[in-house]
Amino acid sequence: MKPRWKGKGFEAKASADPMSKIVSQLHSSLIETETCGLLSSCSVLVEVDAELADLFNRACFGRPRITVQKDKHWFQLDMEETFYLCFSLKCLKVIGEDGSIKSNEELWEYFKSKKPAFPISYKAYSHLRHKNWVVRLGLQYGVDFVAYRHHPALVHSEYAVLALPEGDDDLNGRLRVWSDVHCTVRLCGSVAKTLLIVIVNSNGLGASSPSCLEHYTVEERTITRWNPEQSREDQRGLQNQTNEGII
Structure with missing residues (x-):
């Protein structure tokens, strides 16, 4: 997008x-x-x-x-x-x-x-900010953040961001079932945003102090709806080739 x-x-x-x-x-x-x-x-x-x-x-x-x-x-x-x-x-x-x-x-x-989920949400926030994305709260879209390429007065946000811990964690029990994924992706699609999942791995260090953040690792995943039209061959082009072959 x-x-x-x-x-x-x-x-x-x-x-x-x-x-x-x-x-x-x-x-x-x-x-x-x-x-x-x-x-x-x-x-x-x-x-x-x-x-x-x-x-x-x-x-x-x-x-x-x-x-x-x-x-x-x-x-x-x-x-x-x-x-x-x-x-x-x-x-x-x-x-x-x-x-x-x-x-x-x-x-x-x-x-x-x-x-309680602050260590995860902050790591995701700082990860995107360090990449010079503008990061704002995304509660109105049912996500943690929305990410803009520049100032919101100039451009619409491109990503709806969910910050999730690596593995199964009670603090962020989201997207565990297919219906959660489907609803979130449909919502993002309706507001012209790509769903970005920022997965934070604490590497077993816990969150006893902010110094642990430098050892946290981050993985980014985008989830979008599959549009069948984007994967089909141009039917008009095929028809023209067929007609030319007949002639």
Whole structure:
């Protein structure tokens, strides 16, 4: 399935301003400003100035929250987004409810308590982000994430992503029967997306600390519906050849 750009010239615009460059700019700005986020249940709130707000938007991290004060910009980051900025990019610090800055280990344990499958979902998220895909939550499609080639304002998402552990795991008991696969693939097809299964193998290391992530391995599999028309010979071409043979 080819990328579906939302307008003429958008592909060229995306090529001229690659996502890797935008994320690098966000990374530098967050380090320079020593930005901190506030832990709030299953998300983190970050107060930023107008310049950083623009970078958060362009890099597709978090979602802006409406405030009554015009000069204040707040972004709400999901757990995977927060940990990626803290652990992988090392450009964000998070302050807990007790007012102390949380270590990566403390955040890891906190996010696992809120979402037992967090180690698997985070590994899948970071795997795609490292490849410069824009990754957003995919709850509206019944999947974990959706992946975009560039900013969602420029292009439609190409993949609906499910993050699954290797083998049989009670945390993610999905796609175990054919009817699950059939329903998910049909849904993805109806919204013009390819189902991408990101299989994470912990290699028996468990998830006691975030350091185990470097030993996790990832396998990608795409599942699509078989279209018989794509496998048939051109009947009109065959008919023409037959007619020519008769003559």
